[in-house]
Amino acid sequence: MATMGDRIREVREELGISHRDLADRMKKFGAKAHWTTLQKLEERSSERSKFSMAIAEALGVNAQWLLDGVGPREPMRSLDRKMKLLPQDDFDDLYGDLEAMIERRLEKRNIQS
Secondary structure, three states: OOOHHHHHHHHHHHHOOOHHHHHHHHHOOOOOOOHHHHHHHHHOOOOOOOOHHHHHHHHOOOHHHHHHOOOOOOOOOOHHHHHHOOOHHHHHHHHHHHHHHHHHHHHHOOOOO
């Protein structure tokens, strides 16, 4: 039976990212894990970690699926979660564009922000 570590490895390899890349992605979700910690998680049979939620977020998978293999692999993803996966300069550009679009829409509908 596949473990959480097996599922982490599977998705990480599909994404073509290293343990260091995963650790960097996790920082965007408020978790600081050393890449060797993530490497060890993949190697052991434990089904829980204090980093489980951040790993799921960083990999873009359903947390329940990551933990126990149950349910859909892909979560319903919100726009802010998707944007957090972008490099900071892309995030800033898109955020500014989105803010301007919302302001124009509010003005068009005569809504005060």
